Amino acid sequence: MSQATAKAPTVAATLRAMRRAGAAGEPVPAATVAEWYSALKGQLYGMQKAVRYECRPLHTTEPWLEAQEGDVLQARKRGLDVRALYLHPPAPKEQHRWPPDSNGDGDGHCLACGETEWLAGPDCRPHPPLRDHRSSMPFRITWMLEPLEKLQHLTKHMNPLDRAKWRNETTYLIDRIKDHEKGSQP
Structure with missing residues (x-):
């Protein structure tokens, strides 16, 4: 292990030093703050450059937009909040x-x-896509076809007025069940 890597402060050591300085309440020299900055930047990001910069107006919830060079350099003058992205954002799916x-x-x-x-x-x-709940019924609606057909067949023993009514009703229900079954087939 080289001496340079042994001397490089870790992120944990840098944060401990920052907490101690904050607890002491004393002013911290600018050189120490610069050391902390370089240690944190070196340990967290290494030599990585920002992939892209994004900006939006200060104190808003507007979406982040890709920043131009002037937006980054003059962010305070333009009233912009700027962030640097160090990892490639995921490619848009659609x-x-x-x-x-x-x-x-x-x-x-x-x-x-x-x-x-x-x-x-x-x-x-x-x-x-919306799930078709007709396929998850506790019984198959086609089980009703046979009793309805029997009922339709038995209407011949009724008076003409009731016969017409029940034939129309059973025919309608049989047709709806068959349409329903066609619609729920995968």
Whole structure:
């Protein structure tokens, strides 16, 4: 182990020194603060450069936008909050699809996820398809077909008015059950 690596202060040692200095309540010399800064920056980030800078107006919750060089250098003058990203941000999974906007007011909804344009984040996350709860019934609705067909067959023993009523009802129910079954098939 070389002497240079043995002398390099760790993050824990630097934080302990900072806590001691804060507890003492004495002013800390600028040279000591510079040492703390270089130790923390060297240990946490090493020689890594910022991948990109992002900015937004101070004291707002607006989304972070990629900063230009002038935004970073004159952040205080421009009233911007700047942050440096040291790791590559994840690639966006899917871009939003906005409808063609005729009046340019920008409050359209994404065609895939339904978010409004001014509120949407960088990634489009479409809603999962709705689950068809008909397939999770405690019984199969097709079990009702046979009794309904029997009822339809037995209507021949009824008077003409009741026969027409019950045939219409059973035919309607049988058709709805068959449509329902077609819709719940994967």
